[in-house]
Amino acid sequence: MDSAPLLLPMLDAALAARGYLEPADIEAAAREARLPLARAWEAVRFYPRYRTEPPEKRFLLVDDPVVRARDFAQLWAELEDAAPRAEAHADTVYSQGLEAVGPALVIEEGARWRVFAPVQAADLQALAMGKLPPHELEALPPELARGGGDLFEPPDPLPEFSGADALISAVREAGLRGLGGALFPAWRKLEAVRAEAADAKYVVVNGDESEPGNFKDRWLMEHNPRLVWAGAALAARAVGASEIIFYVRGEYAAARARVEAARAELEASGYFEELKTQTFRGGGLYVCGEESALLESIEGRRAEPRLKPPYPAQAGLFDRPTLVNNVETLAHLAWIAAHGAEAYRQRLPKLFSISGDVARPGVYELPLGTPLAGALEAAGGDPEDLQAVLLGGAAGTFLRLPEAAELPLDFAAPQLSGDAVGPGALVAFTGDRDLWAVAEGIAAFFAHESCGKCFPCSLGTPHLHAAVARRERGPQTEELFLALEQGSLCGLGQAAPWAVRSLIRRFEGVRT
Amino acid sequence: MSKVSLVVDGYLVQAEPGETLLDAARRAGVEVPTLCFHERTGTRGLCRLCVVEVEGWGRPVPACATEAQPNLVVRTETEALAALRRVVLELLALETDLSHDAGTQTLLKRYAAHPQRWSAPLADRREREPVHDNPFFVRDYAKCYTCRRCIDACGEGVQGVWAYGTTGRGHAAVPGTPLDLPLPETPCVFCGNCLQVCPTGALVPLEELSLAEGGLS
Ligand code: SF4
Ligand code: SF4
Ligand code: SF4
Ligand code: FES
Numbered sequence: 114m115d116s117a118p119l120l121l122p123m124l125d126a127a128l129a130a131r132g133y134l135e136p137a138d139i140e141a142a143a144r145e146a147r148l149p150l151a152r153a154w155e156a157v158r159f160y161p162r163y164r165t166e167p168p169e170k171r172f173l174l175v176d177d178p179v180v181r182a183r184d185f186a187q188l189w190a191e192l193e194d195a196a197p198r199a200e201a202h203a204d205t206v207y208s209q210g211l212e213a214v215g216p217a218l219v220i221e222e223g224a225r226w227r228v229f230a231p232v233q234a235a236d237l238q239a240l241a242m243g244k245l246p247p248h249e250l251e252a253l254p255p256e257l258a259r260g261g262g263d264l265f266e267p268p269d270p271l272p273e274f275s276g277a278d279a280l281i282s283a284v285r286e287a288g289l290r291g292l293g294g295a296l297f298p299a300w301r302k303l304e305a306v307r308a309e310a311a312d313a314k315y316v317v318v319n320g321d322e323s324e325p326g327n328f329k330d331r332w333l334m335e336h337n338p339r340l341v342w343a344g345a346a347l348a349a350r351a352v353g354a355s356e357i358i359f360y361v362r363g364e365y366a367a368a369r370a371r372v373e374a375a376r377a378e379l380e381a382s383g384y385f386e387e388l389k390t391q392t393f394r395g396g397g398l399y400v401c402g403e404e405s406a407l408l409e410s411i412e413g414r415r416a417e418p419r420l421k422p423p424y425p426a427q428a429g430l431f432d433r434p435t436l437v438n439n440v441e442t443l444a445h446l447a448w449i450a451a452h453g454a455e456a457y458r459q460r461l462p463k464l465f466s467i468s469g470d471v472a473r474p475g476v477y478e479l480p481l482g483t484p485l486a487g488a489l490e491a492a493g494g495d496p497e498d499l500q501a502v503l504l505g506g507a508a509g510t511f512l513r514l515p516e517a518a519e520l521p522l523d524f525a526a527p528q529l530s531g532d533a534v535g536p537g538a539l540v541a542f543t544g545d546r547d548l549w550a551v552a553e554g555i556a557a558f559f560a561h562e563s564c565g566k567c568f569p570c571s572l573g574t575p576h577l578h579a580a581v582a583r584r585e586r587g588p589q590t591e592e593l594f595l596a597l598e599q600g601s602l603c604g605l606g607q608a609a610p611w612a613v614r615s616l617i618r619r620f621e622g623v624r625t
Numbered sequence: 626m627s628k629v630s631l632v633v634d635g636y637l638v639q640a641e642p643g644e645t646l647l648d649a650a651r652r653a654g655v656e657v658p659t660l661c662f663h664e665r666t667g668t669r670g671l672c673r674l675c676v677v678e679v680e681g682w683g684r685p686v687p688a689c690a691t692e693a694q695p696n697l698v699v700r701t702e703t704e705a706l707a708a709l710r711r712v713v714l715e716l717l718a719l720e721t722d723l724s725h726d727a728g729t730q731t732l733l734k735r736y737a738a739h740p741q742r743w744s745a746p747l748a749d750r751r752e753r754e755p756v757h758d759n760p761f762f763v764r765d766y767a768k769c770y771t772c773r774r775c776i777d778a779c780g781e782g783v784q785g786v787w788a789y790g791t792t793g794r795g796h797a798a799v800p801g802t803p804l805d806l807p808l809p810e811t812p813c814v815f816c817g818n819c820l821q822v823c824p825t826g827a828l829v830p831l832e833e834l835s836l837a838e839g840g841l842s
Contacts, residue, residue, distance in 0.1 A: 136804050149787035150803040151780065151811075158792035158801070398794075415791060420670040420690050565771065565791070565798025568660070568672045569709075572716035575747040575796050589742065595705070596712035599684050600673045607684070 120146040120156055120413025124163055125394055132223030133164045146413055159415040159564075160396045162363065168223060170201040172240060175217040175230075177208035177325045178503055179469050181554035182546040184234070188216055191237040198241035207399070207558050208325035208507075209364060211250070212466070212540065213257055213474035218246060226366065252335040252367035253328065260491060262478025263452075263462055264333070264444050268340050271384055272451035277307060277351040284446060286454035292463070293319055293330075293402070293439030293536055296524050299446065302436060305426035306352040309434035314354040317411070317430060317437045318345050320361040320368065321395045321402035325558060326506035326538030329464040329476045330440040334361060334368035337444065338375035342390075344443030346379075347450050349388055352436050356389040360407055363397025399562040403603050404437040405429075406564070417566040418603035439536075463522070463534070466506075467492040469541035470499060479522070486518035489541055500544040501620070505535030507555045508608035510615035511548060530598065531611030548620065549584055552613040556581040559609035570606025573597045577609055586617045631697040638693075646677055646688035650701055657701050658710060658732050660717075660770070662689035663822055666777035672770075674710055674732070677701045685709070711736040720748045720796065722767045725826025729770075748796040758807035761815050762830050766799050769827035775819035776800055788813035 120142055127138035134157060143153035157163040174192050176185065189205070196203035201220075209228065211217040217230035218237070229236070229246035236246035258265045274280065285300035306314060318341060322330035333341055345357045359376065361369040373392040379385055395401050396410040405419035408430045429435025438446075441464055449457045461481040465488055468474040472493025479488055485504075486496040499514045510531045512520065522534050542548060560574040573596055580590050594610035601607045628639040633646075633653040640649040650657045660672035669689040676685035680698035685706060688699075700706070714733050718740040723729050733740075755765040776789045788811040792801035802811045820828045 139804065149780070149812075151787040151790035154801070154803040155790035155792065158790075159794060420687075560795065563795035565794045565796065566671060568674070568713050568717065568770070571771070571796045571798060572713065572720060572748075576716060576743055579744075579747055592708055592712050596709045599705070600676060600709045600713060602670065602673065 117147040118145050119393075119411065120148060120153060121160070121394065121396065121410065124153075124157065128163065128224050133167055135165075148413060152414065155415050156413055160363070160398065160410075162224070162397055168221070170199075171221040172196045172199070172201045172203050173206040173219040173221060174203070175207075175209050175211055175215060175219060176205040176554055176557075177212050177215065178507070178540045178551045178554060179212045180216045181551045182469065182542055182548070184216070185550070185554070187234060188232075188237060191234050192218075192240075195237050195239075195241035199243060201240075207561065208323070210253070210322065210328035210331040212326060212328060212468035213476075214250065214253070217250070220245070226364065252371070253332050255336050257475040258332055258336065258478075259473055259475040260477055262464075263448055263460060264340065264441070264464060264478055265337060266340075267337055268343050268447055268451060271339070271343050271379075272347060272447050274347055274350045275450070277353075280347060280351045280450060281307070283449050283454045287445075287449045287457040288461075289442065289445050289449065289457075290524060291439060292441040292445065296533070299438070299442055302426060302438070303348065303351055305424075306354070306434045306436040309427060311434050313356070313431075313433045314352060315430045315433055315435040316345050316349040316352065316354045316357045317404075317407065317435055318357065318359040318440060318443060319402060319404060319407060319437055320359060320365075320372065320440045321407060322440070322536070323362055323399040323402055324506040324508055324536060324538070325555065326466060326468065326503060326509070326540045327536045328466045328468075329537060331362075331365060331368055332476045333440050333444055333464075334365065334372050336371075338372045339379065340444045340447050341372075341440050342375055342379055343384075344445070344447035344450075345438075346385055346388060348436055348438060348443060348446060352434075354436065355387070356391075358391055358393050358411060358430070360393045360395050360401075360411065363395040363401070369394055398564075399558070400564045400603075400605055403605065406603070407437065408435065415564065417564045418605075420602070441536075463537055465522070465537045465539055467494075467539045467541070469503075469539075470494065470543040470546070471541050482521045482523040484518065485512065485514075485520045485522060485539075488522055488539060492541075494541050498543050499541050500546070501542045501548055503538070503540040503542070503551065503612065505531070505533055506538035506540075507558055508604065508611060509533070509535055509538065510611050511619060512615075513619045531608060531615065548616055549581070552616050553578070553581045555612045556609070559605065562605060564605070567600075567602035567606065569596050569600035570602070570609065573601075574606065574609050577613070581613050586621065629693045629695050631693055631695065631699060633699045634701055640693040644693050646679075646686070646691045646693055646697075646699055647675060649693045649699070650677070650688060655701050657688045658735070659689055660729065660732075660824065661772040661774065663774050663777075666774045666783055666822055668772060668774045668777045671772060672713070674713060676706065676709065678703055678706065707736060711738050714738045715740040715743055717770055719743050720746050720750050721770050721825070722751055723825065725768055725829075726824060728824060750796070750799075753799070759809050759813075759815070760831070761817075762820055762828055763834060764800075764808075765827050765829065767827075768825045769799060770825055771798050771800070772824065773800065774822040774824070775828060778818040778822045779813075784814075784816060784818055786812050786814060786816075789819070
């Protein structure tokens with residue numbers, strides 16, 4: 114790491130001490146980080162947690178595709194009613210990876226979050242009398258990983274490094290792809306970073322899972338972080354990196370604590386040898402999961418996607434060659450190192466976050482290529498009862514059932530723009546659910562998460578949200594979809610119209 | 626190094642190595658519309674108005690931020706590009722006071738933009754109050770479209786002073802000063818670089834303002 118300390122951890126330390134930041138905290142952090150004050154101020158005014166006033170107590174209803182399809186409006190009305198009577202402010206917060214256990218409520222006091230799930234209307238009413246909801250949730254329940262799976266098991270023994278050539282060719286033979294959504298062949302990234310000559314190289318673990326509908330990375334970070342660290346350490350050796358930074362989504366306190374505990378244990382046991390390691394608290398915004406935005410945020414800047422090229426493999430963190438891999442990808446890599454490409458190819462495991470109208474929502478390890486109906490049935494869903502599945506997550510598409518029942522969940526070419534297994538979310542909806550309400554929530558999410566760097570997304574996402582709220586369709590809406598999809602700088606703006614467009618095309622039978 | 630041959634709108638162009646598609650288009654006599662790009666500040670890639678189609682590539686790419694490569698076949702004016710530019714210009718005009726921005730107004734005409742068809746503005750950009758905090762110029766961010774040229778001109782691009790930074794996210798992103806201080810309390814040296822590069826009239830010298838309003842007060 115470049116010698117100056119990182120900005121965000123210093124701001125976080127000040128935040129933890131007081132619950133908000135004073136000008137002197139920001140000035141001190143800027144000085145230490147050797148950044149102009151204007152730069153530090155940019156970060157403060159970008160990341161939502163850096164408040165500069167004493168924060169009020171807030172009740173935050175978690176807004177995700179599952180609750181939007183159900184009783185979001187009713188719960189919100191209850192919360193708005195109860196909050197002032199408890200001297201708190203009512204607000205919403207986007208998906209917290211709790212789709213399988215929601216509806217969920219966050220109570221925020223100072224810098225501290227307490228999460229309650231599931232909550233019912235009566236629990237929200239009781240807040241007015243000062244009563245907390247009955248089910249507090251620190252982490253996802255371990256049993257949410259259902260039906261068993263190779264990736265749910267901690268590595269025992271820890272996989273050993275067998276040399277860069279052996280590891281990279283095993284990853285290649287295994288056919289591993291980037292499982293954060295991009296699906297880029299994993300061995301190519303490894304090779305690209307390995308091929309660079311530089312005074313320092315980094316491995317960054319992308320644990321910023323923030324896309325509504327997805328929670329498998331959260332589960333891995335909370336319940337099997339050793340496997341991910343092992344994958345990161347092997348990858349670091351393969352590419353010749355000297356340091357690993359594990360970037361954990363900002364809101365995920367338990368995941369961060371457990372990732373850090375696993376790091377400390379592995380370090381004490383000597384597993385990392387000369388490798389430097391650290392756990393980094395992410396910025397707390399969806400855009401932080403875009404790999405170059407993630408690197409910007411480690412550097413203490415606004416998490417805005419960079420123009421590419423150059424790619425992180427050439428010029429990543431502090432301009433050094435950097436391997437950025439998703440949590441699940443590295444878990445797979447560790448498994449491949451331990452068991453070999455052949456065993457992997459026989460299984461082709463993929464994690465799916467399955468939620469919504471199924472009997473047993475949770476994380477499932479299923480063979481790639483499982484038909485959609487099979488995946489839903491594994492989770493206790495009845496494909497006959499379901500009208501739709503949101504595939505991939507907020508940056509995904511609605512598939513129509515029963516038409517899509519036999520669709521194999523693999524990496525094959527998409528049919529509609531945006532159709533892709535992506536990170537592996539499946540949100541199921543029965544016939545009585547209002548898919549437009551779900552699409553509206555997704556559009557609101559993108560408008561909220563736009564970083565503001567490029568014009569089509571910063572201007573277009575609020576208008577997309579307004580159009581979806583008005584249930585608009587037609588040629589003008591399609592123009593907006595295209596401006597976002599074709600004009601935006603990064604995947605966030607590009608994907609913003611996918612869900613609603615798939616809803617219009619597949620469920621209304623009109624080509625706008 | 627040898628020249629880079631590529632085709633822009635049907636014309637063979639010989640670009641110098643390192644030139645962008647924007648430069649290459651200029652060599653073909655084609656003026657690709659731009660808003661954010663500025664030679665001196667290095668600002669580029671934000672407005673996406675300059676996006677062009679390259680045969681065999683997926684999405685259109687920003688001409689100002691894409692290096693010319695041998696044998697590319699580039700189209701700078703297609704129906705799809707015009708539609709995209711029109712939407713961006715319309716939303717921009719809806720949300721921003723462009724009354725002092727002749728360049729963008731010309732583009733609005735060129736692309737037959739009708740901002741009104743998007744109904745009402747959604748962001749509160751137009752309600753921003755002008756900031757009078759120094760004796761030299763006004764910062765009127767109701768007119769600002771957040772191209773960030775001023776930030777680049779003051780910060781790493783040109784001056785290295787860092788009196789500005791970007792604040793806020795999404796449609797609320799706008800230049801501001803560190804800790805929201807008045808400019809005279811920032812490192813600002815009143816060099817005027819930011820005024821020179823501002824395309825919208827959001828940053829205006831006080832003299833010009835008072836002249837425009839009919840004499841010195
Ligand atoms: S598409 Fe949206 S999130 Fe991505 S760079 Fe543009 S404004 Fe930022
Ligand atoms: S006038 Fe001040 S704010 Fe503008 S570029 Fe010069 S130093 Fe920066
Ligand atoms: S003030 Fe002018 S130069 Fe600065 S971002 Fe706004 S429009 Fe661009
Ligand atoms: S001029 Fe190229 S993106 Fe703005």
